[in-house]
Amino acid sequence: MNGTILIVDDDDDTAILLRDSLRKRGFDVDAVNSAQQCLEHLRTDPADVVVTDVQMTGMSGIELCQELRQRYPDLLPIVLTGQGGLETAIGAIRAGAYDFITKPVKVDALAIAVGRALEHLSLKREVKRLRTAADRDMPVDGIAGSSPAIRETVEMIRRVADSDATVLVTGESGTGKELVAKALHNLSPRRDQPFVAVNCAAMPAPLLESELFGHVRGAFTDAKRSRAGLFVQAGAGTIFLDEIGEMPIEMQVKLLRVLQERKVRPVGGDEEV
Incomplete structure (x- = not known):
């Protein structure tokens, strides 16, 4: 035996x-x-x-x-x-x-x-x-198919989901990048926290910076009160930045710092949060 x-x-x-x-x-x-x-x-x-x-x-x-x-x-x-x-x-x-x-x-x-x-x-x-x-064969929400490419993608999602690492999702428009991001979130320990998605190509740089990082009162015209950005709103959850390649280069530099330091500085603010 x-x-x-x-x-x-x-x-x-x-x-x-x-x-x-x-x-x-x-x-x-x-x-x-x-x-x-x-x-x-x-x-x-x-x-x-x-x-x-x-x-x-x-x-x-x-x-x-x-x-x-x-x-x-x-x-x-x-x-x-x-x-x-x-x-x-x-x-x-x-x-x-x-x-x-x-x-x-x-x-x-x-x-x-x-x-x-x-x-x-x-x-x-x-x-x-x-x-x-x-668990390996169970379909991931929103992702259908049994081709080798789909299986490889799903397996990678399962491997990465437990990590707190920043993940880059690439693909042509309409191939389901947000579905992958949601699957990563739903399979992760962060599943009960917010999932926040933002289209980086839909806003001009000044508005996008305020939207992502927030702003303090008086930072610009009409900034009558402080506002938390999407990074802060996401908290311990997941933030999905769609069309990040369309973001102005100066914003990409600021975003890179946020991803490295895990802290954001609101527009017009002196302290990071």
Whole structure:
């Protein structure tokens, strides 16, 4: 059966006996003699299931389960408890153990428990694989098609969405650049924040600067009160600057500074926000 087992018992004879018995039943098994050796072993040789005694010198089996749960959440521990050790077994389960076997250990019962744990891991990994495949194949809102180019675009959107990086979306007019921007926003952690779109080619430079960066009262004629720009209004969301190539060069320079510094200075203002 696929999967690696690690036996942990400070009684060397018991560790070797369990190791050899499980090997005869077709399992890939190693053995160590302490919880500390177990943790050191796992740094270089991963395991799927750890079978550990509860009562050991130094770190106990329950303490080991707690440590394994923190370091290796996908690993499944099985604990070996003494007769009548129900409270100990319950404590081990609460500490992260997948199962428990009472002593004296019957190797057939242990083999069944180990096999069940490996089957559980296999099913868990298959569910994860299917979910990943489903997420990959799930259509992105507004973007339809199954051509290689569309698939590549959608895959790139999924990869970039979690990032806070500035993204340049290029394409001919009408190819759906805003759809891509919205998809990036909707798939990102910013999805509950504002999505703000502005057509940079639709406004003259002075108006565009005020629209993007805001202005303070008295910055120009008719500026009777201060106004927050679209960058500030977008907050922790996404701002989509359409037709950025049509923006006057002096505005592109100012915009570049904003993208680099992540701060804006309102028109007529002395301080960045």
